[in-house]
Amino acid sequence: MVNDTAILEAPPAASNKALSIAFLFATYLAFLGLRSALNRLQSKSDGLPFPPGPKGLPLIGNVLDMPRKNPFVKYTEWAEIYGDIVGLKILGKPMVILNTYQAAKEILDKQSLIFSSRPRLPLVDMNSDWGSFLLLLPYGSQFQTSRRFMNSAVNPGAVREVQSVIQEQARTLLYRILKSPEFHQHNLLMQGAIILKIAYGHEVLDHDDHWIQVSEKATRCMEDLGNVGGHPVDLFPTILGKLPLWVWGKKTKRTLEGVKQSGIDMHIRPYEVVKEKHAKGLAHPSMTTRLIDENMQYDGTVSNAHDIAWSAGAVYGGGSDTTTTSLDFFVMAMMLYPEVQKKAQEQLDKLLQHDRLPTFEDMENLPYITALMKETLRWRPIVPAGFPHLSTQDAMYNNMHLPSGTIVLWNAWSILHDPEQYSHPEEFYPEHFLVPSEKQPLDPEDVAFGFGRRVCPGRHLARTSLWIAMASLLTLFEISCPIDEEGDPIKPETNYIDGVVSHPKPFKSVFKPRSEGYLKVLMEEREAK
Template identity: 40%
Template sequence: MLSSVVSLALIVAFVVAALVTRRKRPLPPGPKGLPLLGNIYDVPKSREWLAYQHWSREYDSDVIYLNLAGTPVVILNSADAAYELFERRSALYSDRPKMTMLNDLVGCDWHFVFMGYGNRWRERRRVFHQYFHPSAAMQHRPRALRGARFLLNCLLDAPDDFMGHLRHMAGSLIIGVAYGLEVQPKDDPYVATAERALHAMAMAGNAGSFLVDSIPMLKYVPSWFPGAEFKRKAMEWKKSTTAMVEVPYKAVKRAIADGMAPPSMILSLLGTLDGNDESTHLEKLYSGVAAAAYTGGSDTTVSALGSFFLAMLLYPDTQRKAQAELDRVIGNDRLPDFPDERSLPYITAIVQEVLRWRPVTPLAVPHRLTSEDEYHGYRLPAGAIVVGNGWAMLHDEKRFPDPEEFIPERFLTPDGQLNSEMKDAELPAFGFGRRICPGRYLASASLWISIASILSTLEIYKPLDDRGNPIQPSGEYTTGLVTYPLPFKCGFKPRSRTAEELIRTAEFHLD
């Protein structure tokens, strides 16, 4: 009897000691902040990733803690921390915070990327995966190839509108895959609708940008109330996100009714409906998944190719090295194709470096910690918003020396082959864990074939001003969930008469 009492006392003492020790674990370091309001005035309204990276260095910690008016926020600034928490402990870190601005006010609750982890998310992710997993993405390569070759013509005919051409190419690819719709060569309404929605989502989805995400009760403030500018913005942005879901979907439904609908993801999905009571639910699900498909591929392609053009202006030697490889492997009597990828490691390294140098999403979409956890002796509270700072990870001097420089060779071995030790080093550009971007395979394929096609046939150069001096790009970027280079001048000209002929005749070979 005595031994049982002693054993019970030891167990109780151990549990109490464990609880006391757990309670004593400190939170990760971070700026002190104000009473009640915490750090809401410490977080800048733009380029937040740079502030988080600065604090990581200042406090000598790859994990930073912020208090946004009572909402705990944990920033992960290293690939090691992201791998340990988002990958190895994914059961705890795969949820999403509420994101009041984006989901409630801007109306993006249909987008599975921003949904909480659970059956509703799994159902949509499963549908998406059917059409965009690696093998399925291979089937979309012919469309990506055609888009890249059409882009070459556009760059020759109207070089000043190169960012517009990128949007058109990316939009036509994913709208074709998801809806089977053909877009107009210029000023297409579907592309314009989606671009407005993408802008709204980029502005509303960045962690820490809007106080209403930290104090959800603010969503009830009238839009006319002083300081309620966020409500007025949300009302306008919601029109765009709603149209993004409804407009192309209704167009496909009309085409189906007329017997004119070409093959697409939506056509395939709607063909599985049998008119039962669940059909209405599934139609809503499918229309949301199709709209989410656009955001998964188009923004990556447009942002990354914009950064690619910028890099080629700033690093002309890189352009020449890439063209030398293309000339050696492809020659001058044809255009690159996907089977050439294994023979063009320098082109692949450029793609990887573009994603690293100027990541499309410097801050990943926030995760939510479902129960209290511990990392390197720090206490991570349950319910905390956990954000992967992809910018900091991809600009880590230890892994990427001279991180601000564009150096594709960092992904190659000394003999010019892809370095297996750097495989997927640029992956933080696509998010983390179970919530990594599922559209990355198609986006990467489109990015690769576009870069290979452009460098094979065109010279990218700085145009001259009125005095004959090269116009220098600012190199600055927009802010938000997805970032783009600020407008800059960029010139394009055929590398040879043969190259121009290849561009002009390429479309006919795809019919």
């Protein structure tokens, strides 16, 4: 572990020299170690080949083949050459990319005991406690405890119990859009308010809410690290991890200090605030208060306090950004496909008759809204290149050898744009999911939320939040593109901004109330409170 209190400053010249020496020394030792490791891997393969893939260079393997942006595009190109599973070596470490649902199902679901861990991120682990974040935890007892804690708050039954909270936030979203058209910020606030209420019993009133600001700062800090997992320390932690942080520059040092502090601010401090209020009888019921009660000891201490704190924070960290992004893509789709929007509104009007707003009780009678939700997850999956799994034992697939320590990615983009599954893979086409059940294509929820024992525990909450938000937005508003000075629509770009979660590029949209009846109902509901 790097001791932050013992970090020494050094002049730039010394930093450059130390960096050069470190890289030379690390490269030499890594070569010796990796050569030995590769020999061991080959000796355990029992003659079975590693999956085919692009030929790499000596020592570094396929490092130079790895795309910097939109990796799913390159992965899909490789699939056309090498098949449904593509094998790579990154500095001697095996990696495979799964480009079909069958491959992902066979490996990540049916062999989930082997393929449920995570690659470690030494740079983050050595300089913060973010390794306790559920998304990053390796498979083991801590992962199981944290997942059990989180699941207790977001399982189907628990989500049904908070449907009134979710529906109320959807109504508030409509009201805020009427006051200001900045949809993304209102969307972010809605998702944050739902999750903070569930996790901590915290009431969010506006954009200046302290806990919302803390969580957003934590997200930015993690994004500032850039390509997490690609830092030299992550590649050679045993040697380079012992170097002082100033070797990597002042910016990296400041960023890592911010990452460490953000983990405390986002997880530990909210837990401590709720615990203190709960002891005084002032806390609202929440995931955190319930877990405190369930883990309270006779002496007044709370067992598993660390896991409770990080599990509660994971509800926000794992759910807010993802659900927000999916709803952003939905609005984009409504701007680009007005004929789809019109079909959905015709179904809404037939049911609601302009004299009430949608509720969860309407779900069975609004199949087009459900199809819209599924198509949003398919059309623009928010993790298009998947999130890495790590194998902990040797395994096989189709007479190919997958050695222990293999990093496995599932190419969600390729799977969800398969023309054999979806008749209009590049278009936003909800009719994919309105055919008879025997002709239904692959459900995007079976891909977008992950596989095996790492499937997203918050998927029920995400699905519920998305459905009511989509139904509510289309009931009250006509969503369209802004118009430029020449009278032409300003259409949003549909490509991604890369990240752990891939976001749409910023865009503006127009929300115009389309019915006096629906608008009157919303205002009457607001006044009644």
